[in-house]
Amino acid sequence: MVEQQDLKYAVVGKFSHGMPSIAFLRTAIPKQCSLKAEVNIGLLHNRHVLIRCSIEEDYVNLMSRPNFWIKENSKSFLMRTFKWDIWFTPEEETSMAVIWLSFPNLPPNFYVPSILFSIASAVGKPIAIDAATLNKTRPSCARVKVEADLLQEHPQKYNIQIMNGEEMETISYKIRYDFLPKYCSTCMLQGHDLQGCWKEHPELQPERRLDGDGTVAVAAKGKITNPTPLPTNPSHQHPNPKPLPTATNPTQEWTTVTHKRKYQNQQKQPLESLENTIPMTEIVNPANLNIGNNPPSSKQPLLT
Template identity: 30%
Template sequence: MAAEDGGTGRPSFTNLVAVVPQPILEMVLAPGPLKMVEGEVYFQFTKEEIARSAEPFRYSVVLKFLKNRPLLDAMRAFIHSLWGLTAIPVVSSMRRPHNVFVHMANEADFTKALSREVCEINGIFYHAFRWSPDFNEDAEPSRVPIWVSLQGLPPNFYQEPFLNILMGPNGTFIRRDNPTRCTTRTDGARLYVEVDAAKPPLTHFWIGASGLSSSRKQEIVYDTLPAYCSSCNMQGHNTRTCNLGKAGKNGGRKVGRKGHSETKILINDQG
């Protein structure tokens, strides 16, 4: 058996580059008839079928680099050395040259990858997004992971079940920082939460009915809250400053459809 790096329990880099990719588990899917509408071929799957097909990739993230991304082997070595994962992830290219698909083996590694405070590899910065079946490489999701602070929150609420409930109206709780988890800092909780940047942020909530002397009003402080543009579906600016929106107002050129038919995949909400 190959030696492990420094006794950390993680595979050596030799094993990292030599690992044999494993095929995904095939799901059983009943064949369906070919469907056409107005000369267009389309396929329709139920929400349950789409969810089952995505199950092998539930611990996957997409890294969108702001500049040309590093080589894949360099990324694999960096991730292995500095991310502290317990298993070897699958790192692969995507259609857009700036995007990289990283498939983790378990939830703990997925949480580490999504919640890194310094989002760079070999000096090239990136945005990390949770992958889902409707992920669009030509747009950026409005749901983004960010750090928030609940200043003055009593330490008895630092337990994960409480934090899951308290963050429910604001987004999806991902994890606590170590001082919160170990209660070595009790002036407030610091959490990593996935929020919808296209919506106004929740500024506070109440523990107990609002206004009662026995209740507590809890403020939410956001480390950073990225702007999101609903015109071009990109982060970093809003609709007022969007170049695409300005071009539309000034009379942008409309692109015509190609003459051949297109294949479409639809999701049947009726199940």
């Protein structure tokens, strides 16, 4: 068994394009990321810091946004956040992410934490419910924050079964994902999937300029094709242009290097149906649904 003392609310901050000193980050991250309680920040790798939060609210706050801009004087440094786990390696990004789920048209009498968490558990681990849902100030849509695995398929619908006297009625509702990051199991990175991976599909790489006179080389199907001249405007040329290096062999094959890692080529787990029925072990009593002074109904909701 692996001990995870003081790491329950641990977050990895990744700086891909330079980073300030760790001494500056220890004071800047709590202020600029609006953290409320004490945090412990240390250097994990040359581009990664480990942020150990002391309360769940700060952990959720860090994980809920795709990135933060840490400002030092006139410079801004992009920091992305990921859930820390015992399998962390600097070359890989975790497939776990915190996402918001929306349940449009769900009746307000279901705006109860136990029911909403039961529905959201079909996607991932429920973390929080937004204030408008708890206060019922936006009865058109309920929102729940969950921690989900991006390598898994996610249901698009869920069913609620309601007892109407002796009969069982089934009503289907949609699940809307406010923002669902993509994950590539080849690169082990968030931000793109296998369909948009340059390693899997070299033909998707953009055109690359080779020199300064408008000549470009097009990357297609793993080869550099013959340079294609582009029209140039003489008035835009530098009076003393410096030549840039050009490709010596325009048909040189590329060499692709792959590494076997824990997520290597792992495909999303298919579902037999993207319509999910939410399990619940007992009938929910309408008297406990916090629906004010509404008269009791003979319909008792049952989540199955």
